[in-house]
Amino acid sequence: MIVWINGAFGSGKTETAFALHRRLPGSHVYDPEYPGYLIRRSLPTKLTQGDFQDFPMWRSMNVSMLKYLDAHHDGLIIAPMTLVNRDYFQEIVGRLREEGVDVRHFTLCASEEVLRARLRSRGEGADSWAAQQIGRCVAGLSDELFREHLDTDRMTVEENVVRIADALNIPLAPDIQRDGLFDAIENGD
Secondary structure: OEEEEEEOOOOOHHHHHHHHHHHOOOOEEOOOHHHHHHHHHHOOHHHOOOOHHHOHHHHHHHHHHHHHHHHHOOOOEEEEOOOOOHHHHHHHHHHHHHOOOOEEEEEEEOOHHHHHHHHHHOOOOOOOHHHHOHHHHHHHHOOHHHOOEEEOOOOOHHHHHHHHHHHHOOOOOOOOOOOOHHHHHHOOO
């Protein structure tokens, strides 16, 4: 099973993904941004303008990787990624589902005020790329296609992890804190 955790920048996708990962032995966090980084670093600068999600190869790379992981990894796959374009969502999540992959989707929702405060707390100013995307993300993710919505304004990360696990009907192990998010990323867990 793949769990796609969607949401605007600052909604808590990555934090929630790794908190869920810590509570699900054998799970793996797959970051769909990495193929985007590969595209940006591999193409001449004049060809990398705009959002890497606009490249069809980004979408097909993620479909291929997620299909491979689903077929060869016994544990849950957790993919935290903002995805607000309906066509791109269908091209990735819809295609995976059509090909028999069990993809569960959750959108972490927050008010624009809360999103801006969270971005400021991580050092991103009002003019940052992430802050400029808030309106587009909040509007796009309100669409029924992007359900199940989880309100994160007044919920803790832990509460959202429990809500996701309950929706998936999977038991959670106790949360054994690791040394930090970057250790988990570096270890490929």
